[in-house]
Amino acid sequence: MVKRMKFNKNVVLSTVVLLSIGLLNAQVLAQSSSVKSAAPSMQTNTDQPPALIDPNIERREINESDIDTEDLEIGIFGGFIAIEDFESSAVVGVSLAYHINENLFLEARYAKATAGQTSFEKLSGGAPFLSEAERDYTYYNLSLGYNINGETFFTDNLVFNSDIYFTLGGGSTEFGGDERFTISAGAGYRLLFTDFWALKVDVRDHVFTSDIIGIEKDVHNIAITLSTTFFF
């Protein structure tokens, strides 16, 4: 009984679809017939009888350049970044990637966060190290990434294409009134819900030399982000 109901629903759905296709086709046909009806009226002006077989076959002029290319991937992301000595903060950003081939891609990222206070500032209750403006933490990087393509099986029938990727790149970090060359390296997981829509989880370390707290040292700022991206 239940199965029968389901079948009926399918029949209804397919009739609706067929009808919608039929209607659209009718519209297209009506348009083309209106074009055709205009053509003979033009011909009547000439004395030549209408040709029985029109030798001029209209070819649809579609070429290779009309193929929709989806090599670019645009996305937004959000997550957390641990800023060495300055607590961890929320981070938001945008990304743009170009897929060179099935494995290699180039990715540009730009993100913003606001750094917290050092434990010294908190415990001493004294003057802050940085002004509010200097606590703005912005960074960009350009990375080369490598995809390890695969599939993710949630159940036997629910399967999505996915990949694990690694990135290595360079960029800059502006923080504490200073801008520093920053090396970034990370790994992530990309789950493709459709051919053009993906969800990514990304862990990335950002290393640069900093002397904000007095001594010069290499700092590691690790960001964990979740992004949604679209291929276009």
Place this chain on the structure above:
Amino acid sequence: MKLNPHFLSIVIMASAFFSLAAQANDLVVSIVEPYIDFRTGPASEYPIFHVAEQGETITILKKKTGWYQAMTYTGQEGWVSAEQLGKTIKPSGELLYVPTGSFEDYTKRTFEFSAFGGMLENMTAMSVAAAWNATGNLVAEATYTQALGDFSENKLWSIRIQHHIFPEWTVSPYLTIGAGGINTRPRSNLVQSGDEVRKSDFYEVGAGIRYYFARNMVMKFEYRNIIALTDRDDQEQIEEFKLGFSVFF
């Protein structure tokens, strides 16, 4: 997973509409080779789940890197490699042109995007560049460089012309000449009275070598000599070496 039938019907109708709208622009090709493999994803790692035979027609839906999503007349959708699709014929009887990143495609490139890492004097420098290939020999390029040193932060932009002496060579030398601007800001902890940004114009000459190594990728090594027209009595001479990577379209 239960789906709302109303939502489903809207989605199906919308997709029917889109597929109809798309059909007007879709490219239909015929298979002349014995068969074509259909994969589940746009990479050679994905399994082959269907084979379309000689004489069948397939509709090309879209492209992702070197892979084309195609549909058979029975409605099977899968991904076909550029290599296999390049052996199909269009309704006009011509072979379908599929860029496979051959050397011929390289010589016919129009746009090129590059990223470099290198040294500007003794600072780490990163550059990006976009180039337009005008004649094969002459290339117009816009570049942006950021060099972050221990004492200053430098931002350089330039517009320049490249001359490729032997564009038909895989390893090919080129010369550049251009003009641009440089912004220098001393590190904030070194300056007491805030930031003082120095701006100067500059001229540059340079030479480089490029190597076409795979598909649409090029490696580059470049040297440029910059003469900055400073406000001071002396002109400043800056040297830069960089190694980079380009993709072309």
